[in-house]
Amino acid sequence: MKVNAIVAAAGVSRRMGAEMPKQFLEVGGRPLLAWTLEALASCPLVEAMVVVAPPGEEASAQAIVGGSSVALPVWVVAGGTRRQDSVRAGLSAVGPEWEWVAVHDAARPFVAAADIEATCLLAREVGAAVLGTAVHDTVKEVDEDGFVVRTLDRSRLLLAQTPQVCRRADLERALARAEAQGLEATDEAALLEAVGQPVGVVLGSRRNFKITTPDDLAVAEAMFACRAG
Ligand SMILES: Nc1ccn([C@@H]2O[C@H](COP(=O)(O)OP(=O)(O)OP(=O)(O)O)[C@@H](O)[C@H]2O)c(=O)n1
Numbered sequence: 001m002k003v004n005a006i007v008a009a010a011g012v013s014r015r016m017g018a019e020m021p022k023q024f025l026e027v028g029g030r031p032l033l034a035w036t037l038e039a040l041a042s043c044p045l046v047e048a049m050v051v052v053a054p055p056g057e058e059a060s061a062q063a064i065v066g067g068s069s070v071a072l073p074v075w076v077v078a079g080g081t082r083r084q085d086s087v088r089a090g091l092s093a094v095g096p097e098w099e100w101v102a103v104h105d106a107a108r109p110f111v112a113a114a115d116i117e118a119t120c121l122l123a124r125e126v127g128a129a130v131l132g133t134a135v136h137d138t139v140k141e142v143d144e145d146g147f148v149v150r151t152l153d154r155s156r157l158l159l160a161q162t163p164q165v166c167r168r169a170d171l172e173r174a175l176a177r178a179e180a181q182g183l184e185a186t187d188e189a190a191l192l193e194a195v196g197q198p199v200g201v202v203l204g205s206r207r208n209f210k211i212t213t214p215d216d217l218a219v220a221e222a223m224f225a226c227r228a229g
């Protein structure tokens with residue numbers, strides 16, 4: 001099995017509120033995107049990557065690729081307004097010789113090679129797979145006035161992470177269907193579910209959290225400092 005990883009790195013980082021998109025911020029002394037590319041490249045099944053950059057920032061992304069230790073073929077393309085637009089742009093740069101793609105967030109630099117591999121292998125077995133974690137807190141449904149309505153059964157809930165792995169052709173079909181039906185989704189699994197594709201689950205680690213807010217960035221700094229020390 002050989003996998004082409006589509007790295008979604010075209011977001012604007014509204015919740016981070018920094019002076020530049022978070023994927024270009026220095027964390028642990030290097031751009032966040034560099035850590036993520038190297039984490040993906042550490043999985044032997046990943047044999048190429050497509051980095052989806054904010055439109056107009058392709059050169060910055062290319063410079064980060066060049067400054068990383070990644071020795072795989074890497075293409076850089078411009079993304080779109082929504083995550084699914086960016087993934088679609090990335091997918092269009094993946095040639096038909098690639099049967100399998102793994103979509104991964106640039107904002108998840110701590111993904112483990114073993115978890116990427118397990119997600120890819122489950123996808124090969126069942127058609128598609130997503131990495132995620134169980135819910136570790138009690139989950140409440142709340143009404144618009146801020147009062148608790150009920151406590152949900154969390155035993156069947158999954159916090160979806162990336163990578164999310166499937167056949168190139170299935171993702172293309174799911175994205176095209178979403179476009180035709182005006183469906184918006186925050187991850188690939190939701191698009192695949194909508195076309196009836198079963199999606200298996202690999203339970204991974206909370207270390208693979210998505211750097212979303214300034215608090216997350218502080219946690220990431222501490223984790224990189226531990227790794228270096
Ligand atoms: N149009 C978009 C939106 C998001 N992403 C990517 O998808 C990943 C997960 O998205 P998120 O963390 O929500 O990033 P942003 O969209 O940048 O953040 P925010 O929602 O706070 O603006 C990120 O690596 C981000 O760069 C993307 O490639 N293209």
Ligand SMILES: C[C@](O)(CO)[C@H](O)COP(=O)(O)O
Pocket residue numbers: 083105159160161162186187188210
């Ligand atoms: C794909 C994702 O990382 C899974 O958790 C997530 O959905 C990305 O976007 P979000 O807007 O932060 O939900």
